Amino acid sequence: MLRNYIKIAIRNLRKQRGFTFINISGLAVGLACCLLITLYVVDELSFDRFHEKADRIYRINADIKFGGNDMHMAVSPDPIGPTLLKDYPQVENFVRLHGRGTWLVKRAGQPNNLQERDIIFADSTLFDVFTLPLVAGNPKRALTEPNTIVISESAAKRHFGSQNPMGQSLVLDNNLTCRITGIMRDMPTNSHFRTDFFVCMRSDNYQWGNWLSNNHHTYIVLKEGVDPQSFSRNFEAVIQKYVGPQAVAFLGTTVEQFRQAGNRINYWMIPLTDIHLHSKQNIELAPNSDIQYVYVFSAVAVFILLIACINFMNLSTARSANRAKEVGVRKVLGSVQRQLIGQFMTESILMAVLALALALVIVALAVPFFNEISAKQLTVDSLFVPQFLPVLLTLPLMVGLLAGSYPAFFLSSFRPISVLKGKINLGLKSAGLRSGLVVFQFMMSVILIVGTLVVYRQINFIQTTKLGFKRDQVLTVNEAYGLGNQIQAFKEEVLKLPGVVLGSLSSYLPVPSDRSDSALFPEGQIDQSKAVSSQQWAVDHDYIPTLGMELAQGRNFSREFGADSSAVILNETAVKIFGFKNPIGQRVARMVDNEGKVFKTYTVIGVVKNFHYESLRQNIGSVALFMEPSRGSISFRLGGQDIPGLVKQVEAKWRQMAPGMPFNYSFLEDSFDSMYRAEQRVGQIVLTFSVLAILIACLGLFGLAAFMAEQRTKEIGVRKVLGASTTSIVGLLSKDFLRLVLIAILIATPIAWYGMNQWLEDFAYKIDVPWWVFAVAGVAAVVIAFVTVSFQSIKAAMTNPVKSLRSE
Incomplete structure (x- = not known):
């Protein structure tokens, strides 16, 4: 039976090549967008999860209000890590990192320096806390002695070529000579900080033991079973016991008096795996992303896929008149509804499989461009990893079932006698559902257009606002x-x-x-x-x-x-x-x-x-x-x-x-x-997917216009005979669709206004969302819809009425 379904499905797809091309292309573009965004989202969610103890590692942040400044910092005092390890048995280990920016680095005895970024001083416990494999050297001893350094494989190639760097020395800033005691694998790109150089913390010329100075990124590992929320309550005792005496000595005040004056000092922990997307602290080791973008892009991926599936429904329904007699004959010959549903679902799944194959080709071609605008290093190979392969294999089945369910049940429900007598009215059945789907498509299109305009206006505001200095030239x-x-x-x-x-x-x-x-x-x-x-x-x-x-x-x-x-x-x-x-x-x-x-x-x-x-x-x-x-x-x-x-x-x-x-x-x-590259990237990504979503939505509208024109063939013929002009017929066929688009605009406007105002809340200096942004988005949606519908409307209006009436 399945073989027969597939054979008939292939014949139908070949017979209706234009319909097949449009439907598979729409699904393929939707799937490609979904897969690209999925690669992005999966990469964002994977940050720092490669560490074996990732679920037990926490960074200590400091929130301090003092002297009129409210500071939220990713750093804390240098003694807090050793103190927590000493005083609290719940702590298994700690490590401190001290980023020192850009340094000049050269091989000992060589005249020329290379500029190296993000060199980090680290405690000897670095490799006990983080999973950073060494290809040479002992991780337990690599950073125990002053003036020692661990470098990455990439740094080793830059400075030593094919030579073995172990035991040799590097000179930092023409001053600090460090012996190489370890070579580590290059850090993964999905880490909230990256470096090619870890220098022994004991090499850092720093005034240790100052509880009032916050300069170190401190990470602690809690023992198995320790509740982080309960443990966080110990920070108040740490403040009273250790910060208090230094505050009295330095500021001449107690912690209570410090707070009574309107100041604040708090320490709190953030899970390692939350830093990249959830941390809004200052003084990070590297710029972070934002969980909002993950939510936005995930929603965009789902909506684009839904829009593509809706197109399939509308286009399949538009062809229902051509399949009606086929259904009638099949039922007369003994086919039951279940068999007809199986036939139509097989066609849907087959098209989804073909669309997925085309989507993978599109993804492979689009990944370099997407990496450029998203600042990622994504590869198509990531889609074929064991964890993701089941999703990839079931995706065409799910999409086929989702996209083909409505057409299958709709077409298989035709009454054979009515169909064969030509009495079935296909235009009225489930018209509300089809109209609702079009409204949904254009609602999302309007939201994406508004989002794109607001993001670019905010970026333009940033670039043109008066900064108090002249940054040009x-x-x-x-x-x-x-x-x-x-x-x-x-x-x-x-x-x-x-x-x-x-x-x-x-x-x-x-x-x-x-x-x-x-x-x-x-x-x-x-x-x-x-x-x-x-x-x-x-x-x-x-x-x-x-x-x-x-x-x-x-x-x-x-x-x-x-x-x-x-x-x-x-x-x-x-x-x-x-x-x-x-x-x-x-x-x-x-x-x-x-x-x-x-x-x-x-x-x-x-x-x-x-x-x-x-x-x-x-x-x-x-x-x-x-x-x-x-x-x-x-x-x-x-x-x-x-x-x-x-x-x-x-x-x-x-x-x-x-x-x-x-x-x-x-x-x-x-x-x-460079401070706003993240917003610029988001703007480019949203613009790209907005254009694609609108194009896919136009396919759906094209399908519905074809369906309605097909159902009103006789009416159009009669109107033409009675003297109706082409313009009036185009207006007649277009007004129903434009009404749907207007409804979509009304629904989308408050949603877009709320969403963009939430995004702008992250900026202390921001634009107000002007009314004309919604007007532009609405006009753009109306124009796009009218142009799309006009093609089918003009085609129907130009048809010879004699031919239309004879076909009835």
Whole structure:
């Protein structure tokens, strides 16, 4: 019987090639979109699950409110890991990581450095906590001694080629020489942090034991059976026992008084496997994603697949008139409804299998493009892993059953006598369901159009909003410390180049980087209740003009004032938090030693207008600029037209003055835009799938239009005979579909408005969703629907009425 079903199904598919092509193509595109998004979602959900103890590893976060700043950090004090292991038997192990950004790295005895990113200092327990296999070296001893380092296989090839690096040495920043004691496999891409270098934590020149300084990413492993929520209650005791005494010694206050002043300090744990999608903390080892995007893309995948299945239903129903007599004859000859359902379901599943095969080809071709816009490294091979293979094999069966169920039951229910006498009215049966499916399709299309417009408007707002500084044509030379004592001379030489307008040496630029706040105090009031938690940047005289910042009050640092080394420029937020009504001439103090005993007082000489130095997701915090020497980065404002030529000239100066050092530069505008690459990627992905969803929805509308035109053939013929014009017939056939689209717009508008406002909540600075976005989406849906329907309407209206009436 099954063989017979398949044989008949193949004959029908061949006979109706146009119908077959449209239906299989629609299903294939829908399945391809679903598979691509599934690859993305599965990859996002897999982060950090490759660690053997992943279900018992937790990172300790710190939430601190102090001095007007509310900080949510992925770091915690350096003693908290060892203390928890010592005091609480529920803790099996711990490891601390301290990311130190970009370093210059070279083989010992070699002149040329390579620039390496994300070098991390780690405790010797690293390989006991995380599953990072070594291909050489002993994981128990690899990081136990100072000045030792474990490198990845990729790093080994970069620095040593085919040589064995074990026992050899690398020099970091021309200063720290580390012996290689282990080679690890490259870290998987689905890790919330990645590095090619782990340096022994004991090599880090750090003031250990400070409970008031949060700089380390601390991970603990809980023993089997320990309830993490119950264990988290111990943090309050840790704060009272260890943080309290240091707070009294440093701030002159108890933890209770600290909190009574409106401040807060809390520690809490986040599961390792939640970090990538659920952590919204600052100072992460690497940028994270957001669970919202997983939900959005999962919904898009389901909706696109449903739209493709709905198309199948509509197109199959549209062909029902051609199959009606076949059903009637089969029933007269003895076929029962169950057999007819089996026949039609076989056709559906066969088309789904063919669509899946075509979808896999589409996925293979589309994966490189999808990887480019999603910043992933997905492969089609992931679909054929043992865990996913059952889903892949059952997918055409499920899709075939879902898409073919309604047409099968609908077609098999025809009464043979009515069909053979030509009395069956196919246009009215289940018209409500078909109309509802079209409404659903276009509802989702409108939501996707609105989402795409809002995402791109927010990105445009970010790129065009006034930031408080001028980010265009600012060349930044990074890792300026590679110049050594030549740094000032390099700046002066570059300023002599035609087209270079200004230049500045500074510790930080107004883009995200690895930095933290420190306390400022009003003069004579070294009291935690008066402290202002503030960014403290070392700059020179030319920093403000080079970056195009504006002063709200006072003056800039000047070479004419020797006392400016004891001066400070505050931003407007800092002035507001201090409560200075007349800030110029006010004096503030800051700690200048590591023990909190030596303070230096500075005079406020200027107030710089607020500028954004973090993502627009965050409010502008307090910033204090001090005129101090710095070797962080050098910024040059360029005024010439030949920017690439100027960059080459700057590089030539670098090569002369820093031989063997890599020249690493960027443009401030690019660094700023990099903060929003996740949103840009989401916008591109949503736009791509929106276009595909609309195209698939158009196929469904095309099918329904063909169905309705087929059922109204006689009516159209009569109207033509009575003098109706082509235009009036097109309007008659189109208005029903446009009514459905209007209903879809009405339903989609509040859903889209709510969803996009929820997404915008992540931004402190955001657009309001304007009314015209919904109007544009609605007009676009109407136009798309009208163009799609018009093809069938015009075709029906142009048909010779004599032929139409004769066919009846």
